[in-house]
Structures are given as structure tokens and as C-alpha cells.
Amino acid sequence: MKKQNFEIKNEIIDKAFDELKVKRPDAFKERLNFSWSNWGFGQEPLEESVKRLKKYGVDYIELHGNHYGPDLGYNIGETKKILSDNGMKVSGVCGMFSADNDMASNRNIQRQAALDYIRREVDFTAEMAGHYLLVVPAAVGRPEAYDDAEIIRSVEALRIVADRFEKTGVKAAIEPIRAAEVSIIHTFAEAKEYIKTVNRPGVGHINGDLYHMLTGEDHIPQTIVDAGDMLTNLHAADTNRCALGAGFLDLDRIIKALYLIGYNREGCFFTPEPLGPGGDPYPAMHGIPDGKRMDLLVEDTVRYFREREALLSA
Template sequence: MISNKIKLQNFQLENEILKNKFMELKGKINSKESLKLSWSNWGFGIENLEDSIKRLKNNNLDYIELHGNKYSPDLGYSSIEVNKLLKNYDMKVSGVCGMFSKENDLSSNNPIHRQRAIDYIKRQVEFTAEVGGEYLLVVPAAVGRPVAYDDCEIERSIDSLSRVADIFVEYKIKGAVEPIRAAETSIIHTVAEAREYIERLNHPGIQHINGDIYHMQSGETHIGKAILSSGKSLVNLHMADSNRCALGEGSMDLDSIIMALYILGYNEGNKYVTPEPLGPGADPYPAMNGKNNPKDLDLLVKSSIDYFRFREKEVLSLLK
């Protein structure tokens, strides 16, 4: 007779370890305070910001992560206009998603491109403070350029960021380094690499991590373990399903992710879970300059938020 039981796969073993840690905290986890959900709006393209805020508010969101679109002094959001919208719709800014391409690349071998990245960060930090944001996402090298220029990119990136890091302290904004998968950028692909980068930079203004579970599935051995290894430095977590589409439309193990976040006490304080479903592709940046069907965006937001809250409720039911 053949047994119908088979040994667990490695990721399942890690899931069991994570679940046991979660259950050991029964009675200690503050399950009455839900995880704070935001939404990264740059995937909405050139849609009017007020329409985007309306959509998020209609889906019971209180936070928005704004597109870091101050690419020059004359471009991007006006903090005065943004604050009016925030007040009108009772919405808050979680943070700002910094956008780093080949033209404003902290690690570039072109000094002009490095200077553009420095100037860009100055504008974005000031704007983030003006609209009440908590963090600015920083990518150490250009997204959309997976091939390295040379072996000195990390050194140049750290040097560039160190020249502007004081402004984060001045404006009380958290600099959050985001690891990106190797298919999209040339350096800093894992949480461990981000932590090492932060340690080498050694500046109080850059002490946080912006995680992204879509990138984690490429760079990490286990997403839940990676989240736990981020510790208190994790300030924001971008979310998309395994296919980079709406939550619930792929095979991402959301339950383990939610457990890891509650183990960290991530539901307390100014820390955010931010869906950013951009769809598959090596370079998602063109999406920020396009025009999307509002009904498709409505469904994208609703299905993602509803599914996340459903899974969160299911996970927390284990503690009862």
C-alpha cells in the first residue's frame, strides 16, 4: 500500500516555521489594529490625481503613495494642490515612490546622470515633507538597466547618495532603499544586500528598507524570512501577486507574508503595505506615462484590497 503522505517541500517547511512563530505570539499580537494599506499611484499613469484619490477612498483606503514625478523644478505635483485634495478627501500620504532611470542614476558612470539623481532627490524630499509623507523610496541604480556599467556601481551609488543624505535628516524623511530583481536593475537585489548598502553608507537619513514581494520572489529564498530579516528597518512593502497583477490573481502566499508582518508588529506605527500591481515585463516605467481604462483600474484596486483584507482576516482568525 502506497502512503498518501509526502514530505513537505523546502518552502513549505519554512512556512511551518513561520506559522509556529506566529502562533507562539498568540495573546501578544495586537490583532485589533489592522495593517495600514496604501496604494502606489504611478501605475495609474497620467490620470488626474483627484480621480485616483477618489478611487482609493471609495475602496476604504486612507493612504496613497505618490508618484515621485518632480523630474525638474517645473514638472510634477504641486504640494499646495496635493494638500487641498488630501484635505478634501480625508486622505494621507504614506510616502513617495522615487523613480530612478538611466537619466537620473545614482550609480551611473556619467557624472551628469548622477547629479540629476542628486537634484531629483532634493526636490522629492522637500515635496515629501510638504505633503506629510513618511518616506522616500530610493533605488541605488537605474530600473530598466539590468546590465552593469562596471564593477564600481555600488561605490558610485553610495558616494552619490551620501552627498544628499543630510536632507533626509533635515526634513525628517526616511530614506528607504528598495531591492529590485536582477532582471530590472544591476545592483542591490535582496534585503541582505540592501542592509549591507545601508551599513556601508552609514548615514542616519538612510536607515530604512522599502520591500517588494514581487522582487523578493526572484531574489530571496523565502519571502516571509526576508520580511523578518528586514526587522524594524522595513517601512513600506510593495505588493503584487506572483504574476505582478492584482492580489488574488496569482500564486503568491499572502498568508505567510501577513503572518511575518504581524510577527514584526508591522501593524503598529507608521508602516505601510502598498499594492503596486504593474503587470509583467522587464521595464514597467512606461506605464507611468500611459493612459489606462478607469474601469480596469477600479477593478484592480477593489479586487486587490478586498482580497488582502480577506486573507488578513483569515490569518488573524488563527489567533482566536
């Protein structure tokens, strides 16, 4: 029987992976850098979150970009101490872009707020020795476009602060998000075109998200391979936006694709962000989490991912 289109693409990934194992066994010497995005832990104290992650073998954390004003967000000294005391390193910072700080807005006060926010978070990321700041070209939670000039305004805004990325060495990681949540930049192809249009040295990377890729991409593993060195962070959750292994995500081929692009190197991260089912996960940012439930979420995800990775790379 004739294979389905996605099965044909699967075979291409499988063949390339098998060839890599034979020709370059050294490519599997290092494991993928496993991080965790902590904004889903809500108002839980950072120290509790860090201790949980270390307990289950996570060495990197993606910090919530919570510097919404000059008096808000993680204190640099306190944060460094918590991280140092627990042997935790920072992968990057998850930039949070709403209608209040929207580079594509038709209100200049909101665009200015986005620029001020990016400057604060880039500087914070650099202080934490983080590798990237996640940047969303338009507000998350606003899927309806204001007009047809949103990309023009967004590009213009990001160019203004692009030199901050270049000077600090922090990567601007553009995240494509599903059309149900944002008005522009829904796919990797659109993110690449956006980056090309910005045309600044500090803006050249992509932050993928498997949940958004389920609706935005034709074939997730092939999209990863095509992204190559542009991919610097990959958010992960299963098809139900819960722990890895709780849905029907083809995690094995995603892992294969990551090894095919040499993703098991410094500055590249696999970062679970299981926010749970539903159309609006963002209230979790302000809530009080159930510690035992968070423990189970982290434990299940880490165990399942490392198990699949070990089986594939053996």
C-alpha cells in the same frame, strides 16, 4: 515523507504566528496600514485616483515622485487640497530612478541629476507629511553594469544628500530590485550591506517589493521577519504582477510575517503596485489608464487582502 525546505520554513512562521496570537492578542488590535502606489495610474488626474482609492477603503496613497525638474510634478498647494478634501493621507513617495538620474552612473551629469531629484522629492515628501522616499541605488531599466565601481559611486552620491533625510525626518527606503531590471542591489541582504556602507543616520530603511522578492529571496516571509524594523514599506502584487488573489502568492504567510514584526504600526505600509505582466511596466507611467479596469484592480486587491487579514487575525 520528508518536507521540502520551504515547507519547513513555512512551519516556523506558522508556529511563531500561532504563539503570538496566544501570548499577545493585543498585537492584533490594529490592522496593517494599507496604501496604494499611484504611478501605475499613468496620466490620470490625481483627484480621480484619490477618489477611486477612497471609494474602496484605501486611506493612504504613495505618490508618484514626478518632480523630474523644478517646473515639473505635483504642485504642493493643489496636492494638499486634493488630499484634504478627500480625507487621504500620504504614506510616502515612490522615487523613480532611470538612466537620466542614476546615482551609480559613470557620467557625473546623471549622478548630479539624481542628487537634485532626491532633494526635490525629500522636500516634497516632508511637505506632504509622508514617511519615506523610495530610493533605488542604480537606474531601473539598466540591468547591465557600467563597471565594477557602481556601488562605490552610488554610496558616495547618497552620502551627499543623506543629511536632507535626517533634517526632514523622511526615511530613505532603499529598494532591492530583480536583476532583470537593475545592475546592483537585488536582495534584502545586499540592501542591508548598502545601508551599512552609506553609514548615515537618515539612511536606514528598506522598501520591499513582493514581485522582486520572488526571484531575489529564498523565502519571502522569513526575509520579512529578518528585516524587522528596517522594513518601512512593502510593495505588493501577485505572482503575475496583477491584483492580489490573481496568482499563487502565499499572501497568508506574508501577512503573518508582517504581524510578527509588529508592522501594524505608524510609519509602516503595505502598498499594492500591480503593474501587470511583462518585462517593462514603465510605459504605464505615461499612458492613459482604463478607469473601469483600475477600479476593478483596486476593488479586487483591497477585498482579497482584507479578507485574508481578517481570517488570520480573528
